Amino acid sequence: MEPLTTKIIIDGIRKQDKTILKAIYYTYFPSVKKLIEDNMGSEQDAKDVFQEALIVIYRKIKGGNLKIHTTFKGYIHVVCRFIWLKELSMNKENINNLSIFLEYEDIPEIHIDEYKKHKQYELYQKHFNRLGKECQKTLKLFLKEKPLIDIAKKLGTSYEYIRLKKKRCMERLIRYIKDDPDYKKWR
Amino acid sequence: MNDLISKYLDGEMTVREQLRFEELLRTDSALRQEFMLQKRVEDALAEDDVMSLRNNLEQIMKPGFSKRKLRPVIYSAFVAVIVLFIVVGVKFLIPHQEPNGEQLFDSYYEKYPSSLNVRSGAEASSKESLTHKAFDCYEQQQLSKAKKYFTELLRDDKSNHRAMFYLAITNIELGDFIHAEKYLQRLVNHSNHIFWEQSNWYLALLYLKQQKYDKAKLSLRTIVDERLSYTSKAEELLKQID
Numbered sequence: 026m027e028p029l030t031t032k033i034i035i036d037g038i039r040k041q042d043k044t045i046l047k048a049i050y051y052t053y054f055p056s057v058k059k060l061i062e063d064n065m066g067s068e069q070d071a072k073d074v075f076q077e078a079l080i081v082i083y084r085k086i087k088g089g090n091l092k093i094h095t096t097f098k099g100y101i102h103v104v105c106r107f108i109w110l111k112e113l114s115m116n117k118e119n120i121n122n123l124s125i126f127l128e129y130e131d132i133p134e135i136h137i138d139e140y141k142k143h144k145q146y147e148l149y150q151k152h153f154n155r156l157g158k159e160c161q162k163t164l165k166l167f168l169k170e171k172p173l174i175d176i177a178k179k180l181g182t183s184y185e186y187i188r189l190k191k192k193r194c195m196e197r198l199i200r201y202i203k204d205d206p207d208y209k210k211w212r
Numbered sequence: 213m214n215d216l217i218s219k220y221l222d223g224e225m226t227v228r229e230q231l232r233f234e235e236l237l238r239t240d241s242a243l244r245q246e247f248m249l250q251k252r253v254e255d256a257l258a259e260d261d262v263m264s265l266r267n268n269l270e271q272i273m274k275p276g277f278s279k280r281k282l283r284p285v286i287y288s289a290f291v292a293v294i295v296l297f298i299v300v301g302v303k304f305l306i307p308h309q310e311p312n313g314e315q316l317f318d319s320y321y322e323k324y325p326s327s328l329n330v331r332s333g334a335e336a337s338s339k340e341s342l343t344h345k346a347f348d349c350y351e352q353q354q355l356s357k358a359k360k361y362f363t364e365l366l367r368d369d370k371s372n373h374r375a376m377f378y379l380a381i382t383n384i385e386l387g388d389f390i391h392a393e394k395y396l397q398r399l400v401n402h403s404n405h406i407f408w409e410q411s412n413w414y415l416a417l418l419y420l421k422q423q424k425y426d427k428a429k430l431s432l433r434t435i436v437d438e439r440l441s442y443t444s445k446a447e448e449l450l451k452q453i454d
Contacts, residue, residue, distance in 0.1 A: 041265050047272050054273075076269045083265055146256040150263050153256075157438075168258045173222060189406045192218055198253065199214075201439070 031097045039086050057105045078104040144211045152201040160194035311453040317421035324381045326351045358382050377407040413442040
């Protein structure tokens with residue numbers, strides 16, 4: 026197999042190439058796991074952080090604003106460290122102890138607003154997956170082709186029915202989101 | 213408030229309505245907050261690629277069986293065993309008291325409000341005019357007439373879920389529980405209509421009224437599991453009949 030260069034990694038993440046994603050996981054996860062476990066986290070925390078770091082990086086690639094001035098290993102470490110610090114700082118008990126474990130540092134790679142948006146979207150998408158298949162389909166169709174009248178025609182139903190269905194599904198989704206304790210954290 | 217937001221985001225406002233809404237957004241902070249949330253949610257749901265990447269990553273990371281997933285299973289099993297002991301113990305020690313379905317029905321039942329707000333004009337079709345007559349009678353508590361009109365509407369269009377639902381409620385009001393149950397069961401069996409949540413709730417209440425407790429529990433559990441609109445009331449009722 027070709028050596029895992031930064032270019033191959035970035036292309037692999039952009040294309041969501043499963044072989045490259047697996048290679049990234051097996052190559053870089055062990056050191057991230059150590060970083061998290063050494064700083065009050067579990068293996069599952071490390072997996073969550075690693076996954077979110079890759080999604081943050083994917084968004085940067087998509088937005089054309091990924092700038093890596095170091096190795097990919099160094100870069101993903103910085104991103105994971107940032108995410109884990111943010112997670113720890115959300116818990117009031119940890120704030121005072123943070124300096125014992127990790128020194129907080131400014132990370133030019135991620136702006137805090139960008140990360141906040143990332144967390145909000147993660148929350149919304151998580152609850153979208155909780156909806157029934159019918160609701161998911163209705164909302165997706167709605168997002169793809171806005172005029173409800175067109176969706177109604179496509180599904181062979183009435184405009185009034187599809188409007189109410191969309192409203193009901195969206196209301197349920199918003200309720201799930203607002204009931205989540207993380208909603209207030211990232212509002 | 214949500215209606216206005218949906219209408220705006222769905223592009224279904226006239227230019228004048230849009231301008232008025234945008235003015236409201238500037239002055240009403242609660243509306244602005246709701247609007248921003250709904251807008252962000254829509255933007256987030258359009259990210260098919262990110263959702264697919266998250267799924268792919270979850271699949272890739274799965275084989276390393278996580279501690280967090282295992283722990284709750286063991287913990288839940290332990291809690292379940294303890295709860296079982298307590299429940300069995302309580303059942304044997306305290307004499308069992310039957311719930312009173314009729315009383316519970318009376319406490320929780322409310323006639324479902326009419327859903328027809330727009331009055332028909334002079335050029336209304338015969339179906340529209342029949343619908344209006346049915347709802348007028350329903351609102352004015354002329355229930356035998358309402359039953360007649362809703363039945364006619366349903367006869368003309370068997371997929372008219374609204375007519376079927378209101379016919380069921382009218383039957384409850386008239387004390388005809390057998391027919392009410394029949395229609396509600398039909399409504400519950402198909403979830404692709406807007407009265408599905410309400411139908412589950414009224415069917416559960418109807419079972420209570422008729423002291424069919426096992427069926428009532430099943431309906432109530434569906435409401436709780438699906439987190440439907442009546443979840444908190446269903447939970448209250450389940451506590452009382454379990």
